[in-house]
Amino acid sequence: MPLLEIRNLAVRYGEIEALRGVTIAVEQGQVVTLLGANGAGKSTTLRAISGLAKPASGDILFDGHSIAGLGPEAIVRLGISHVPEGRRVFPGLTVKENIMLGASNRKVGAAQISREADAMFDLFPDIRAFSNALGWTLSGGQLQMVAVARGLMAKPRLLLLDEPSLGLAPVIVQAVFRIISQIRKDTTVLLVEQNARMGLSVADHGLVLETGRIVLGGKPDELWGNEAIAAAYLGGHAKTHA
Amino acid sequence: MDLVLQLLFTGIGIGAVYALVALGFVLIFRATNVVNFAQGEFSMVAAYLMVVCVELGLPYWLSFVIALSGMALLGVIFNLGVYYPLRHRTYLPVIIATIGASILLSNSVLAIYGPQPQVLQGWFDTPGIQLGPVYLDSQYLLIIGVTILLVLFNFWFFEKTLLGKKLQATSQDKEMASLLGISVSTMIMITFIYSAVLGGLAGILVAPVLFVSIQMGSTIALKAFAATIIGGFGDVAGAIVGGLALGVIETFGAAYISVPYKDGFAFLVLIAFLVFRPQGIFGERVAEKA
Secondary structure (H helix, E strand, O other): OOOEEEEEEEEEEOOEEEEEEEEEEEOOOOEEEEEOOOOOOHHHHHHHHHOOOOOOEEEEEEOOEEOOOOOHHHHHHHOEEEEOOOOOOOOOOEHHHHHHHOOOOOOOOHHHHHHHHHHHHHHOHHHHHHOOOEHHHOOHHHHHHHHHHHHHOOOOOEEEEEOOOOOOOHHHHHHHHHHHHHHOOOOEEEEEEOOHHHHHHOOOEEEEEEOOEEEEEEOHHHHHHOHHHHHHHOOHHHHOOO | OHHHHHHHHHHHHHHHHHHHHHHHHHHHHHHHOOOOOOHHHHHHHHHHHHHHHHHOOOOHHHHHHHHHHHHHHHHHHHHHHHHHHHOOOOHHHHHHHHHHHHHHHHHHHHHHHOOOOEOOOOOOOOOEEEEOOEEEEHHHHHHHHHHHHHHHHHHHHHHHOHHHHHHHHHHHOHHHHHHOOOOHHHHHHHHHHHHHHHHHHHHHHHOOOOOEOOOHHHHHHHHHHHHHHHHOOOOHHHHHHHHHHHHHHHHHHHHHOOOOOHHHHHHHHHHHHHHHOOOOOOOOOOOOOO
Protein backbone atom coordinates (compact mmCIF):
# COMPACT_ATOMS: atom_id res chain seq x y z
CA MET A 1 0.00 0.00 0.00
CA PRO A 2 1.43 3.41 -0.94
CA LEU A 3 1.97 5.92 1.88
CA LEU A 4 0.10 8.54 -0.12
CA GLU A 5 -2.46 7.79 -2.76
CA ILE A 6 -4.27 10.46 -4.72
CA ARG A 7 -7.21 9.18 -6.73
CA ASN A 8 -8.74 11.19 -9.53
CA LEU A 9 -8.41 14.45 -7.63
CA ALA A 10 -10.11 17.59 -8.90
CA VAL A 11 -9.75 21.04 -7.33
CA ARG A 12 -11.55 24.18 -8.43
CA TYR A 13 -10.89 27.82 -7.65
CA GLY A 14 -14.27 29.30 -8.48
CA GLU A 15 -14.80 28.63 -12.18
CA ILE A 16 -11.23 27.58 -12.80
CA GLU A 17 -10.36 23.89 -12.73
CA ALA A 18 -6.90 23.82 -11.24
CA LEU A 19 -6.72 20.02 -11.12
CA ARG A 20 -8.84 17.61 -13.13
CA GLY A 21 -8.40 13.99 -12.36
CA VAL A 22 -4.91 13.74 -10.87
CA THR A 23 -3.81 10.27 -9.73
CA ILE A 24 -0.51 9.86 -7.87
CA ALA A 25 0.93 7.15 -5.63
CA VAL A 26 3.92 7.78 -3.39
CA GLU A 27 5.51 4.70 -1.82
CA GLN A 28 7.04 4.79 1.64
CA GLY A 29 10.68 5.89 1.48
CA GLN A 30 10.47 7.30 -2.04
CA VAL A 31 11.19 10.75 -3.36
CA VAL A 32 8.64 11.62 -6.02
CA THR A 33 9.17 14.78 -8.03
CA LEU A 34 6.27 16.58 -9.63
CA LEU A 35 7.35 18.66 -12.60
CA GLY A 36 5.46 21.10 -14.77
CA ALA A 37 5.23 24.66 -15.99
CA ASN A 38 3.80 27.60 -14.08
CA GLY A 39 0.08 27.17 -13.51
CA ALA A 40 0.10 23.44 -14.27
CA GLY A 41 -1.33 22.68 -10.82
CA LYS A 42 1.78 21.57 -8.93
CA SER A 43 1.25 23.81 -5.91
CA THR A 44 -2.47 23.11 -5.93
CA THR A 45 -1.74 19.39 -5.66
CA LEU A 46 0.35 19.99 -2.53
CA ARG A 47 -2.23 22.42 -1.11
CA ALA A 48 -4.94 19.79 -1.56
CA ILE A 49 -2.85 17.17 0.25
CA SER A 50 -2.10 19.44 3.20
CA GLY A 51 -5.71 20.60 3.48
CA LEU A 52 -5.31 24.19 2.27
CA ALA A 53 -7.37 23.50 -0.86
CA LYS A 54 -10.59 21.52 -0.68
CA PRO A 55 -10.99 18.73 -3.25
CA ALA A 56 -14.02 19.12 -5.52
CA SER A 57 -13.96 15.39 -6.21
CA GLY A 58 -11.65 12.41 -5.93
CA ASP A 59 -9.92 11.16 -2.80
CA ILE A 60 -6.61 11.50 -0.97
CA LEU A 61 -5.50 8.52 1.13
CA PHE A 62 -2.69 8.74 3.64
CA ASP A 63 -1.62 5.43 5.09
CA GLY A 64 -4.86 3.97 3.72
CA HIS A 65 -7.18 6.52 5.36
CA SER A 66 -8.95 9.31 3.54
CA ILE A 67 -7.74 12.76 4.51
CA ALA A 68 -9.69 14.64 1.85
CA GLY A 69 -11.71 17.39 3.53
CA LEU A 70 -9.67 17.49 6.74
CA GLY A 71 -8.20 20.84 7.77
CA PRO A 72 -4.47 21.61 7.67
CA GLU A 73 -4.10 21.45 11.46
CA ALA A 74 -5.48 17.88 11.51
CA ILE A 75 -3.45 16.74 8.52
CA VAL A 76 -0.09 17.90 9.88
CA ARG A 77 -0.88 16.01 13.09
CA LEU A 78 -1.21 12.84 11.01
CA GLY A 79 2.37 13.37 9.83
CA ILE A 80 2.24 15.34 6.58
CA SER A 81 4.39 18.45 6.67
CA HIS A 82 4.02 21.05 3.92
CA VAL A 83 6.83 23.50 3.18
CA PRO A 84 4.90 25.86 0.94
CA GLU A 85 5.86 28.03 -1.97
CA GLY A 86 7.54 31.25 -0.93
CA ARG A 87 9.01 29.75 2.29
CA ARG A 88 6.56 31.66 4.49
CA VAL A 89 9.04 32.11 7.32
CA PHE A 90 7.42 34.27 10.02
CA PRO A 91 9.14 37.63 9.49
CA GLY A 92 8.82 38.89 13.06
CA LEU A 93 10.10 35.73 14.77
CA THR A 94 13.69 34.57 15.02
CA VAL A 95 15.12 31.64 13.08
CA LYS A 96 15.10 29.43 16.16
CA GLU A 97 11.54 30.41 17.04
CA ASN A 98 10.41 29.68 13.50
CA ILE A 99 12.02 26.26 13.66
CA MET A 100 10.60 25.54 17.12
CA LEU A 101 7.07 26.27 15.93
CA GLY A 102 7.49 23.48 13.39
CA ALA A 103 6.85 21.06 16.25
CA SER A 104 3.40 22.54 16.96
CA ASN A 105 1.76 19.38 15.61
CA ARG A 106 3.32 17.24 18.34
CA LYS A 107 2.68 17.15 22.07
CA VAL A 108 6.14 17.90 23.45
CA GLY A 109 7.38 20.43 25.99
CA ALA A 110 9.13 23.68 25.15
CA ALA A 111 12.49 22.53 26.54
CA GLN A 112 12.44 19.39 24.39
CA ILE A 113 11.45 21.42 21.30
CA SER A 114 14.30 23.83 21.97
CA ARG A 115 16.79 20.94 22.11
CA GLU A 116 15.42 19.48 18.88
CA ALA A 117 15.66 22.88 17.18
CA ASP A 118 19.30 23.17 18.24
CA ALA A 119 19.96 19.70 16.86
CA MET A 120 18.35 20.76 13.57
CA PHE A 121 21.26 23.16 13.00
CA ASP A 122 23.50 20.11 12.53
CA LEU A 123 21.61 19.43 9.32
CA PHE A 124 21.54 23.13 8.42
CA PRO A 125 24.90 24.50 9.61
CA ASP A 126 24.58 27.54 7.33
CA ILE A 127 21.79 29.05 9.42
CA ARG A 128 23.16 28.20 12.86
CA ALA A 129 24.84 31.62 13.14
CA PHE A 130 21.48 33.31 12.42
CA SER A 131 19.63 31.49 15.18
CA ASN A 132 18.57 34.76 16.82
CA ALA A 133 18.08 36.78 13.63
CA LEU A 134 14.53 37.81 12.74
CA GLY A 135 12.97 36.13 9.72
CA TRP A 136 12.71 39.25 7.59
CA THR A 137 16.47 39.86 7.73
CA LEU A 138 17.38 36.59 5.98
CA SER A 139 18.35 35.93 2.37
CA GLY A 140 16.31 33.68 0.10
CA GLY A 141 18.60 30.70 0.59
CA GLN A 142 18.59 31.09 4.37
CA LEU A 143 14.79 31.39 4.35
CA GLN A 144 14.56 28.15 2.40
CA MET A 145 16.78 26.37 4.92
CA VAL A 146 14.65 27.69 7.79
CA ALA A 147 11.47 26.64 6.02
CA VAL A 148 12.72 23.09 5.43
CA ALA A 149 14.10 22.82 8.97
CA ARG A 150 10.75 24.01 10.33
CA GLY A 151 8.96 21.45 8.14
CA LEU A 152 11.18 18.66 9.48
CA MET A 153 10.46 19.63 13.10
CA ALA A 154 7.00 18.12 12.59
CA LYS A 155 8.78 14.73 12.31
CA PRO A 156 6.75 14.10 9.17
CA ARG A 157 6.22 10.72 7.56
CA LEU A 158 5.64 12.64 4.35
CA LEU A 159 7.32 15.94 3.52
CA LEU A 160 5.78 18.14 0.82
CA LEU A 161 8.33 20.55 -0.65
CA ASP A 162 7.13 23.28 -2.99
CA GLU A 163 9.75 24.78 -5.34
CA PRO A 164 12.68 24.86 -2.91
CA SER A 165 14.98 26.15 -5.67
CA LEU A 166 12.81 29.11 -6.69
CA GLY A 167 14.73 32.36 -6.88
CA LEU A 168 17.96 30.93 -5.46
CA ALA A 169 21.46 31.22 -6.86
CA PRO A 170 22.74 27.94 -8.39
CA VAL A 171 25.23 27.27 -5.59
CA ILE A 172 22.43 27.69 -3.00
CA VAL A 173 20.15 25.43 -5.00
CA GLN A 174 22.82 22.75 -4.82
CA ALA A 175 23.09 23.20 -1.06
CA VAL A 176 19.33 22.85 -0.70
CA PHE A 177 19.30 19.70 -2.79
CA ARG A 178 22.17 18.20 -0.81
CA ILE A 179 19.92 18.58 2.21
CA ILE A 180 17.00 16.95 0.40
CA SER A 181 19.16 13.97 -0.47
CA GLN A 182 20.02 13.67 3.25
CA ILE A 183 16.39 14.01 4.34
CA ARG A 184 15.31 11.24 1.99
CA LYS A 185 17.12 8.66 4.12
CA ASP A 186 14.39 8.95 6.79
CA THR A 187 11.47 10.69 5.16
CA THR A 188 9.22 10.18 2.18
CA VAL A 189 9.22 13.31 0.03
CA LEU A 190 6.86 14.71 -2.57
CA LEU A 191 8.80 17.45 -4.29
CA VAL A 192 7.43 20.06 -6.65
CA GLU A 193 9.99 21.68 -8.95
CA GLN A 194 10.29 23.79 -12.05
CA ASN A 195 13.98 23.03 -12.11
CA ALA A 196 13.62 19.62 -13.74
CA ARG A 197 17.28 18.69 -13.65
CA MET A 198 17.66 19.27 -9.92
CA GLY A 199 14.21 17.88 -9.16
CA LEU A 200 14.87 14.60 -10.93
CA SER A 201 18.41 14.28 -9.60
CA VAL A 202 17.08 13.31 -6.16
CA ALA A 203 13.95 11.47 -7.32
CA ASP A 204 12.98 7.79 -7.49
CA HIS A 205 10.05 8.68 -9.64
CA GLY A 206 9.07 11.69 -11.71
CA LEU A 207 5.69 12.94 -12.82
CA VAL A 208 4.84 15.68 -15.27
CA LEU A 209 1.76 17.78 -14.66
CA GLU A 210 0.20 19.81 -17.45
CA THR A 211 -2.93 21.99 -17.14
CA GLY A 212 -4.27 20.03 -14.20
CA ARG A 213 -3.48 16.53 -15.45
CA ILE A 214 -0.61 14.09 -15.05
CA VAL A 215 0.60 13.55 -18.60
CA LEU A 216 3.71 11.52 -17.97
CA GLY A 217 5.39 9.49 -15.27
CA GLY A 218 8.39 7.25 -14.87
CA LYS A 219 11.87 6.82 -13.55
CA PRO A 220 14.06 9.90 -13.98
CA ASP A 221 16.20 8.14 -16.61
CA GLU A 222 13.14 7.25 -18.66
CA LEU A 223 11.90 10.84 -18.52
CA TRP A 224 15.26 12.23 -19.58
CA GLY A 225 15.55 9.53 -22.24
CA ASN A 226 12.49 10.67 -24.09
CA GLU A 227 13.89 13.51 -26.19
CA ALA A 228 10.62 15.02 -27.34
CA ILE A 229 9.18 14.89 -23.85
CA ALA A 230 12.33 16.25 -22.28
CA ALA A 231 12.25 19.20 -24.65
CA ALA A 232 8.54 19.89 -24.20
CA TYR A 233 8.03 19.37 -20.48
CA LEU A 234 11.39 19.41 -18.86
CA GLY A 235 12.81 22.43 -20.64
CA GLY A 236 15.35 20.37 -22.57
CA HIS A 237 19.03 20.20 -21.81
CA ALA A 238 19.87 23.36 -23.68
CA LYS A 239 17.29 25.47 -21.89
CA THR A 240 17.87 24.09 -18.43
CA HIS A 241 19.22 26.74 -16.16
CA ALA A 242 20.92 25.85 -12.91
CA MET B 1 8.07 72.78 38.69
CA ASP B 2 5.86 71.25 41.36
CA LEU B 3 2.88 71.67 39.09
CA VAL B 4 4.76 70.05 36.21
CA LEU B 5 5.53 66.96 38.31
CA GLN B 6 1.95 66.84 39.54
CA LEU B 7 0.59 67.06 36.01
CA LEU B 8 3.08 64.48 34.79
CA PHE B 9 1.86 62.04 37.43
CA THR B 10 -1.80 62.57 36.57
CA GLY B 11 -1.05 62.46 32.85
CA ILE B 12 0.79 59.17 33.08
CA GLY B 13 -2.04 57.79 35.22
CA ILE B 14 -4.73 58.56 32.68
CA GLY B 15 -2.36 57.68 29.84
CA ALA B 16 -1.89 54.23 31.35
CA VAL B 17 -5.62 53.61 30.92
CA TYR B 18 -5.39 54.61 27.26
CA ALA B 19 -2.35 52.36 26.92
CA LEU B 20 -4.22 49.30 28.24
CA VAL B 21 -7.14 49.83 25.87
CA ALA B 22 -4.76 50.60 23.01
CA LEU B 23 -2.94 47.34 23.70
CA GLY B 24 -6.25 45.52 23.33
CA PHE B 25 -6.82 47.25 19.98
CA VAL B 26 -3.39 46.32 18.71
CA LEU B 27 -3.50 42.67 19.79
CA ILE B 28 -6.86 42.08 18.12
CA PHE B 29 -5.77 44.00 15.05
CA ARG B 30 -2.63 41.92 14.71
CA ALA B 31 -4.49 38.65 15.13
CA THR B 32 -7.47 39.41 12.90
CA ASN B 33 -6.49 42.45 10.76
CA VAL B 34 -9.57 44.17 12.11
CA VAL B 35 -10.01 47.17 14.39
CA ASN B 36 -12.39 46.16 17.14
CA PHE B 37 -14.72 49.11 17.58
CA ALA B 38 -16.24 47.51 20.66
CA GLN B 39 -12.93 47.61 22.54
CA GLY B 40 -14.08 50.66 24.55
CA GLU B 41 -17.32 48.94 25.47
CA PHE B 42 -15.27 46.21 27.12
CA SER B 43 -14.08 48.87 29.57
CA MET B 44 -17.60 50.17 30.10
CA VAL B 45 -19.16 46.74 30.67
CA ALA B 46 -16.43 45.79 33.14
CA ALA B 47 -16.96 48.99 35.11
CA TYR B 48 -20.69 48.26 35.34
CA LEU B 49 -20.03 44.65 36.37
CA MET B 50 -17.86 46.05 39.12
CA VAL B 51 -20.59 48.49 40.21
CA VAL B 52 -23.15 45.68 40.31
CA CYS B 53 -20.92 43.42 42.40
CA VAL B 54 -19.99 46.17 44.86
CA GLU B 55 -23.64 47.19 45.23
CA LEU B 56 -24.49 43.57 46.01
CA GLY B 57 -22.14 43.94 48.96
CA LEU B 58 -19.39 41.67 47.71
CA PRO B 59 -15.83 42.46 48.83
CA TYR B 60 -13.91 44.67 46.44
CA TRP B 61 -11.36 42.00 45.50
CA LEU B 62 -14.10 39.45 44.80
CA SER B 63 -16.00 41.96 42.67
CA PHE B 64 -12.77 42.55 40.80
CA VAL B 65 -12.28 38.83 40.14
CA ILE B 66 -15.91 38.39 39.08
CA ALA B 67 -15.80 41.42 36.76
CA LEU B 68 -12.61 40.24 35.08
CA SER B 69 -13.94 36.67 34.74
CA GLY B 70 -17.05 38.17 33.21
CA MET B 71 -14.84 39.99 30.72
CA ALA B 72 -13.04 36.78 29.82
CA LEU B 73 -16.44 35.21 29.15
CA LEU B 74 -17.46 38.25 27.11
CA GLY B 75 -14.26 37.80 25.08
CA VAL B 76 -15.32 34.21 24.29
CA ILE B 77 -18.86 35.23 23.35
CA PHE B 78 -17.58 38.16 21.31
CA ASN B 79 -15.20 35.94 19.38
CA LEU B 80 -17.83 33.27 18.69
CA GLY B 81 -20.63 35.70 17.93
CA VAL B 82 -18.90 38.55 16.13
CA TYR B 83 -15.59 37.40 14.64
CA TYR B 84 -15.82 33.64 14.06
CA PRO B 85 -18.84 33.55 11.72
CA LEU B 86 -17.22 36.22 9.50
CA ARG B 87 -13.60 35.04 9.70
CA HIS B 88 -13.37 34.01 6.04
CA ARG B 89 -14.82 37.30 4.82
CA THR B 90 -12.93 40.52 4.16
CA TYR B 91 -12.22 42.91 7.03
CA LEU B 92 -15.21 45.14 6.28
CA PRO B 93 -18.07 42.89 7.47
CA VAL B 94 -16.08 42.12 10.62
CA ILE B 95 -15.53 45.81 11.38
CA ILE B 96 -19.22 46.51 10.87
CA ALA B 97 -20.04 43.61 13.17
CA THR B 98 -17.80 45.06 15.90
CA ILE B 99 -19.60 48.42 15.55
CA GLY B 100 -22.89 46.54 15.86
CA ALA B 101 -21.64 44.74 18.95
CA SER B 102 -20.55 48.05 20.44
CA ILE B 103 -24.05 49.50 19.97
CA LEU B 104 -25.61 46.34 21.37
CA LEU B 105 -23.41 46.37 24.46
CA SER B 106 -23.95 50.04 25.33
CA ASN B 107 -27.71 49.86 24.76
CA SER B 108 -28.03 46.65 26.75
CA VAL B 109 -26.35 48.36 29.69
CA LEU B 110 -28.55 51.41 29.15
CA ALA B 111 -31.68 49.24 29.19
CA ILE B 112 -30.62 47.49 32.38
CA TYR B 113 -29.05 50.36 34.31
CA GLY B 114 -30.59 53.53 32.91
CA PRO B 115 -28.75 56.65 31.81
CA GLN B 116 -27.62 57.98 35.21
CA PRO B 117 -23.87 57.77 35.73
CA GLN B 118 -22.82 55.51 38.58
CA VAL B 119 -20.07 56.01 41.10
CA LEU B 120 -17.50 53.36 41.89
CA GLN B 121 -15.36 53.81 44.97
CA GLY B 122 -11.62 53.32 44.67
CA TRP B 123 -9.70 50.25 45.81
CA PHE B 124 -8.00 52.06 48.69
CA ASP B 125 -9.56 53.87 51.64
CA THR B 126 -6.70 56.37 51.76
CA PRO B 127 -7.22 58.92 49.00
CA GLY B 128 -3.53 59.39 48.39
CA ILE B 129 -0.12 60.30 49.77
CA GLN B 130 1.93 63.48 49.73
CA LEU B 131 5.39 62.84 48.36
CA GLY B 132 7.38 66.07 48.62
CA PRO B 133 5.65 68.56 46.37
CA VAL B 134 3.55 65.97 44.54
CA TYR B 135 0.28 64.54 45.74
CA LEU B 136 -0.02 60.94 44.58
CA ASP B 137 -3.63 59.91 44.23
CA SER B 138 -3.95 56.29 45.32
CA GLN B 139 -6.13 55.27 42.39
CA TYR B 140 -3.65 56.73 39.88
CA LEU B 141 -0.85 54.93 41.71
CA LEU B 142 -2.82 51.70 41.34
CA ILE B 143 -3.43 52.36 37.64
CA ILE B 144 0.26 53.02 36.99
CA GLY B 145 1.35 50.00 39.05
CA VAL B 146 -1.04 47.60 37.33
CA THR B 147 -0.08 48.94 33.92
CA ILE B 148 3.62 48.41 34.62
CA LEU B 149 2.92 44.84 35.74
CA LEU B 150 0.79 44.17 32.68
CA VAL B 151 3.37 45.56 30.28
CA LEU B 152 5.97 43.28 31.89
CA PHE B 153 3.58 40.34 31.73
CA ASN B 154 2.79 41.12 28.12
CA PHE B 155 6.48 41.18 27.22
CA TRP B 156 7.16 37.92 29.04
CA PHE B 157 4.11 36.23 27.54
CA PHE B 158 4.74 37.18 23.91
CA GLU B 159 8.54 37.01 23.92
CA LYS B 160 9.35 34.18 26.31
CA THR B 161 6.58 31.59 26.02
CA LEU B 162 5.87 29.17 23.21
CA LEU B 163 2.19 30.11 23.33
CA GLY B 164 3.17 33.76 22.85
CA LYS B 165 5.22 32.78 19.82
CA LYS B 166 2.28 30.82 18.41
CA LEU B 167 0.08 33.89 18.86
CA GLN B 168 2.66 36.00 17.04
CA ALA B 169 2.98 33.43 14.27
CA THR B 170 -0.80 33.41 13.86
CA SER B 171 -0.90 37.19 13.58
CA GLN B 172 1.88 37.16 10.98
CA ASP B 173 0.66 34.36 8.70
CA LYS B 174 -2.47 32.39 9.61
CA GLU B 175 -2.26 29.91 6.76
CA MET B 176 1.34 29.01 7.58
CA ALA B 177 0.49 28.74 11.27
CA SER B 178 -2.27 26.26 10.45
CA LEU B 179 0.14 24.24 8.28
CA LEU B 180 2.37 23.85 11.34
CA GLY B 181 -0.52 22.51 13.40
CA ILE B 182 -1.15 25.69 15.36
CA SER B 183 -4.87 25.95 16.04
CA VAL B 184 -5.60 29.35 14.54
CA SER B 185 -9.11 29.58 15.97
CA THR B 186 -7.80 28.84 19.48
CA MET B 187 -5.10 31.51 19.11
CA ILE B 188 -7.68 34.08 18.04
CA MET B 189 -9.95 33.03 20.90
CA ILE B 190 -7.09 33.62 23.35
CA THR B 191 -6.45 37.03 21.79
CA PHE B 192 -10.07 38.09 22.24
CA ILE B 193 -10.15 36.89 25.84
CA TYR B 194 -6.91 38.68 26.64
CA SER B 195 -8.01 41.90 24.95
CA ALA B 196 -11.39 41.86 26.67
CA VAL B 197 -9.71 41.41 30.04
CA LEU B 198 -7.21 44.21 29.28
CA GLY B 199 -10.03 46.55 28.25
CA GLY B 200 -12.04 45.51 31.29
CA LEU B 201 -9.13 46.12 33.60
CA ALA B 202 -8.70 49.61 32.16
CA GLY B 203 -12.39 50.31 32.75
CA ILE B 204 -12.35 49.07 36.34
CA LEU B 205 -9.19 51.02 37.13
CA VAL B 206 -10.38 54.29 35.65
CA ALA B 207 -13.97 54.05 36.92
CA PRO B 208 -13.28 55.64 40.35
CA VAL B 209 -11.56 58.56 38.59
CA LEU B 210 -14.30 59.15 36.04
CA PHE B 211 -17.97 58.36 36.35
CA VAL B 212 -19.24 54.99 35.28
CA SER B 213 -21.43 55.83 32.31
CA ILE B 214 -22.60 54.38 29.00
CA GLN B 215 -20.35 56.84 27.17
CA MET B 216 -17.17 56.13 29.12
CA GLY B 217 -16.21 53.35 26.72
CA SER B 218 -16.39 55.38 23.55
CA THR B 219 -14.44 58.28 25.10
CA ILE B 220 -11.65 56.01 26.27
CA ALA B 221 -11.64 54.01 23.05
CA LEU B 222 -11.35 57.10 20.91
CA LYS B 223 -8.32 58.29 22.87
CA ALA B 224 -6.83 54.79 22.86
CA PHE B 225 -7.35 54.54 19.12
CA ALA B 226 -5.58 57.88 18.68
CA ALA B 227 -2.81 56.49 20.89
CA THR B 228 -2.31 53.46 18.63
CA ILE B 229 -1.94 55.72 15.60
CA ILE B 230 0.47 58.04 17.41
CA GLY B 231 2.53 55.09 18.58
CA GLY B 232 2.52 53.34 15.22
CA PHE B 233 -0.46 51.21 14.31
CA GLY B 234 -0.07 47.53 15.09
CA ASP B 235 2.93 48.07 17.35
CA VAL B 236 2.68 46.90 20.97
CA ALA B 237 5.34 49.25 22.33
CA GLY B 238 3.82 52.03 20.22
CA ALA B 239 0.41 51.52 21.82
CA ILE B 240 1.87 51.86 25.30
CA VAL B 241 4.09 54.86 24.52
CA GLY B 242 1.31 56.48 22.48
CA GLY B 243 -1.18 56.01 25.31
CA LEU B 244 1.12 57.49 27.93
CA ALA B 245 2.08 60.38 25.63
CA LEU B 246 -1.54 61.19 24.94
CA GLY B 247 -2.44 61.19 28.63
CA VAL B 248 0.42 63.55 29.43
CA ILE B 249 -0.30 65.87 26.49
CA GLU B 250 -3.96 66.29 27.28
CA THR B 251 -3.29 66.85 30.99
CA PHE B 252 -0.74 69.57 30.25
CA GLY B 253 -2.98 71.06 27.58
CA ALA B 254 -5.87 71.23 30.02
CA ALA B 255 -3.71 72.85 32.72
CA TYR B 256 -1.85 75.40 30.63
CA ILE B 257 -4.13 76.16 27.71
CA SER B 258 -7.76 75.31 28.20
CA VAL B 259 -9.78 72.86 30.27
CA PRO B 260 -12.87 72.75 28.01
CA TYR B 261 -10.65 71.84 25.05
CA LYS B 262 -8.95 69.00 26.95
CA ASP B 263 -10.28 66.31 24.60
CA GLY B 264 -9.36 68.45 21.63
CA PHE B 265 -5.63 68.27 22.33
CA ALA B 266 -5.58 64.53 21.89
CA PHE B 267 -7.10 64.89 18.46
CA LEU B 268 -4.88 67.81 17.48
CA VAL B 269 -1.89 65.60 18.21
CA LEU B 270 -3.54 62.79 16.27
CA ILE B 271 -4.08 65.04 13.25
CA ALA B 272 -0.51 66.32 13.45
CA PHE B 273 0.74 62.74 13.40
CA LEU B 274 -1.52 61.75 10.52
CA VAL B 275 -0.19 64.70 8.50
CA PHE B 276 3.50 64.64 9.38
CA ARG B 277 4.27 61.12 10.55
CA PRO B 278 1.43 58.77 9.59
CA GLN B 279 3.47 55.68 10.46
CA GLY B 280 3.57 56.84 14.10
CA ILE B 281 6.47 56.98 16.52
CA PHE B 282 7.63 53.42 15.94
CA GLY B 283 6.47 52.99 12.36
CA GLU B 284 5.68 49.71 10.69
CA ARG B 285 8.66 47.44 11.02
CA VAL B 286 7.30 44.61 8.90
CA ALA B 287 6.13 45.62 5.46
CA GLU B 288 2.48 45.07 4.68
CA LYS B 289 1.84 42.08 2.44
CA ALA B 290 0.61 42.90 -1.07
